[in-house]
Every structure is written in structure tokens, then in C-alpha cells.
Amino acid sequence: xxxxxxxxxxxxxxxxxxxxxxxxxxxxxxxxxxxxxxxxxxxxxxxxxxxxxxxxxxxxxxxxxxxxxxxxxxxxxxxxxxxxxxxxxxxxxxxxxxxxxxxxxxxxxxxxxxxxxxxxxxxxxxxxxxxxxxxxxxxxxxxxxxxxxxxxxxxxxxxxxxxxxxxxxxxxxxxxxxxxxxxxxxxxxxxxxxxxxxxxxxxxxxxxxxxxxxxxxxxxxxxxxxxxxxxxxxxxxxxxxxxxxxxxxxxxxxxxxxxxxxxxxxxxxxxxxxxxxxxxxxxxxxxxxxxxxxxxxxxxxxxxxxxxxxxxxxxxxxxxxxxx
Numbered sequence: 001x002x003x004x005x006x007x008x009x010x011x012x013x014x015x016x017x018x019x020x021x022x023x024x025x026x027x028x029x030x031x032x033x034x035x036x037x038x039x040x041x042x043x044x045x046x047x048x049x050x051x052x053x054x055x056x057x058x059x060x061x062x063x064x065x066x067x068x069x070x071x072x073x074x075x076x077x078x079x080x081x082x083x084x085x086x087x088x089x090x091x092x093x094x095x096x097x098x099x100x101x102x103x104x105x106x107x108x109x110x111x112x113x114x115x116x117x118x119x120x121x122x123x124x125x126x127x128x129x130x131x132x133x134x135x136x137x138x139x140x141x142x143x144x145x146x147x148x149x150x151x152x153x154x155x156x157x158x159x160x161x162x163x164x165x166x167x168x169x170x171x172x173x174x175x176x177x178x179x180x181x182x183x184x185x186x187x188x189x190x191x192x193x194x195x196x197x198x199x200x201x202x203x204x205x206x207x208x209x210x211x212x213x214x215x216x217x218x219x220x221x222x223x224x225x226x227x228x229x230x231x232x233x234x235x236x237x238x239x240x241x242x243x244x245x246x247x248x249x250x251x252x253x254x255x256x257x258x259x260x261x262x263x264x265x266x267x268x269x270x271x272x273x274x275x276x277x278x279x280x281x282x283x284x285x286x287x288x289x290x291x292x293x294x295x296x297x298x299x300x301x302x303x304x305x306x307x308x309x310x311x312x313x314x315x316x317x318x319x320x321x322x323x324x
Contacts, residue, residue, distance in 0.1 A: 028088055028265055029062045036084075036092040038077025040070040044206065044291070048123050048253050049093045051285055055276040073162065073323070075101055075108065082110035086258040088265035091119065094256050096164050099308035103316040104162045106324045113309070116256040117266050118301035120273045121294040123286060125206045125251040127168060127225040128236065130214065132198045140223040140242035143202070147178045155181035157200035159188040162323055167312060168204040168225065168249040170319045175247055195219060206251055207232060208290030225249045232290060252294065252308075254301050266298055 033056070037049040046068065053064040069077035074097035081092030098112045129140065135154075137143045147154045158166035161184050173180060183200050185191040188209065194200045196218055203210075204225065211232055213219045221236045225248055229238060239247040255273055257266055276282055277293045286293055296304070316322075 082115035086260035
């Protein structure tokens, strides 16, 4: 009998030994998670990132620590995120920078499509088109007619070459065949001063940024670059309602993991982010700041990012824009 028992015991012991490493793997997450924010504190990405970091800390049972890494138009933080270990302990909050940089910079130290694993879209900030009060138009149609009647006479401001405030205006120019002069500023604050003082005729800005000026009648809103009218400015028609199709441009945000991160971890983070952004207190906090909640699967985010990359590549090529 013993000759049959001993092999069975040996086989059982061997099985236990082989299974031990798998059993010994700690459940994710087992330590602090770093969230890289590629822009300076105080802006929309900082607000969104810190809000989500607090909620994820609560949900995951481990600290989620924000790491602001501003520089190179957001590319410094993106590069750090791309080169981090693919273990789920470094995640990066991205914006349209992910779709814009590949065409804007010839020498990029990372490939947004290959070096990241998309986790989920999390938020969106609508844009709105405004003009200085001296510009004699009240609608987008009238603005287009005025610009066409005097090519090169009207100008528009931006927070810098290659920014969404710049490229959204270039999209309008491409769609409607307008010729306008670009006036780039070193940052959004200076661009706003230029708009309010009348140095520039038009700007496309995130709604939360310019809403107080619209409400106090310091600028005139003529079109919302969104699929539907915005609750904060319901009187302003969408670009489609104004007669310009395919002119929906927003500042979106999504979470990324380094490429090669295990699918199980990506899916876990996707579930936790979806749970976080759909929580009532997060929705309310975002809404107060003019931020809309977004949710998606990793695959949907990947598809969306590819489409946005193609879209911005055409705009950048047509306008011959380069930061190198």
C-alpha cells in the first residue's frame, strides 16, 4: 500500500510547491499608486486628477498620490508615465495632448499609441466660441460671413501654438475656408487679457474659463462646440445648429497605464474609475466646475484616441504647424 501512498504524497507536495508563487502574489493594489498629472497645479487636469485620486484612495484601500510633472506642453509627464514599470502602480491623466503631440513634435520620446495602455475616459470640458463686443456679429453664421468678406482682417487668440485653443480655431478655418490671423500668447491668462482688451477678435475657450465673462457681458458667446446645448449657457446654439457640421471640439481627459500593463489590472482600474466618476459627489463636484463626466471601456478609449490623433494630424499638417 505504501508504494501507492508515497507517490501520491509526492505529487501533492509538488503541486503545492508549483502553486506557491501564484498564491504568494499580493492582490492589486498592495502599495501606493502614483498618478502623474502632466500639467502644473491649479488647472483642470489638476482639479480632475486630485478629485479622482481622493476617491480612488477610498475605493482601493491604498494611497493614490498625485505627482504634477509639468513641462514641454505636457510631454514631460507623458514621457515619465510611458517609461514607468508596467505594473499598475503608475497611471497618467492625459488630455488632447496625447492626440496632438505626435504631429506637433517631430522628436517625441514616446509613442502615445504604443507606449500606453488606455484605461478609461473620465471627463470632458466643453469649449465655446466667443468674440469681443466690438465685433459686429451675434451668430457663428454672421462671423463666417464677416471673415469671408475681409480675408485676414479678423484675428483669434490662443494660449500658444499647438494648444487646443489654437487648433480648434484652425479646425474652424479648415471647415469653413476662412483666413484669419493667429495671435499666440504665452498662456491662457494673457490670451484672456488680449480678448478682453480687444487685441483679438475671437477665441475658443473652455466654458468654465470664460463663463464669468459671458455672464457679465464682457464677451459675446456665439456657438458651443458641443453635440448639445450647454446647461450653463442654454441660449447659445451649438455649432451644428449654427450650420457648421463636424465642429465639436472639447478638452477631454483619460487615464493611461504604461504599455504592457496586465489586462486584469487595466480592467480593475477601469472598473474603479467608472465607479469613481459616476459617484454622486464626484459628479456634483465636477459639474460645479463645468466638467462633464465620461466613462468608457479601455477599447473605446483606444479607438477614440486614434480618431482624435488622425483629426488633429490633418489640422496640424494643413496649417503647417510645428514646435520643433
